[in-house]
Amino acid sequence: MMSGEFIAFMGIALVAVIGGVLLLNLSNVMHMMVALVFTFVSIAGIYVLLSAEFVAAVQILIYAGAITIIMLFGIMLTRHEDTSEAPGSSWRKFAVFLGVLGFAAVLYFGIYNLDLPQMENTLHEKNTMQIGEALYSKFVIPFELTSVLLLVALIGSIMLAKKDDEKEGDKE
């Protein structure tokens, strides 16, 4: 029984995993970021399948838009040409690969036959309205604290990224 939803899931999941694998295997850093955009957009598609339309829109805005661009700034403002490998890194990569594979195997053993009965839910109708009501009634204090967190992150990153002191600025 291949329902349309399952076919859509398989296609989106394939694009997401291919994007992730390309992120690991490409050598040009710019191409890595393009592969990552594919992964982020397909994760937004996964959210739509999970009846979370608002989260999907936020995913595209924040990840495919903002975080990709800020990481591209980070790549372009720094030196990224040298891709020389450190000696002995292939052994380390192999060890890390084995470790990650073991981790994945253990977790997959835990979830592969997890059969959750799907309850009736109303998540797909007026999804954004439900999120808004939850944010402004039940989660209003974390919501306000998030604004403080973002302000702290803004000021902190400006303080970290600006020139250290005046004397260093005069020397240039």
Place this chain on the structure above:
Amino acid sequence: MSGVPASAFLSLALILFCIGLYGALTKRNTVIVLVSIELMLNAVNINLVTFSKYGMMPNITGQVFALFAMSVAAAEAAVGLAILFALYRNKKSVNIDEMDAMKN
């Protein structure tokens, strides 16, 4: 209400998390390491939204928590990149093996 089983979503999230973990542990460019961490956070968000739909009591709370996780991840990316710029000004390199100022 047929369709995709919950374990399929969880497996996809597991694969993406492992790709992010491998990238964060092996890549030598610090920007790519930060990006891999973002990929891991995304995989965890998939899990949150999955259980928001497939859990015992389907609830909007999982999606709200995913939104909070996204905002914290965005703040973390900004601060991480600012630290990277400060390091780059001192060391003229983004190679993560050379960032060992607190060693020795």
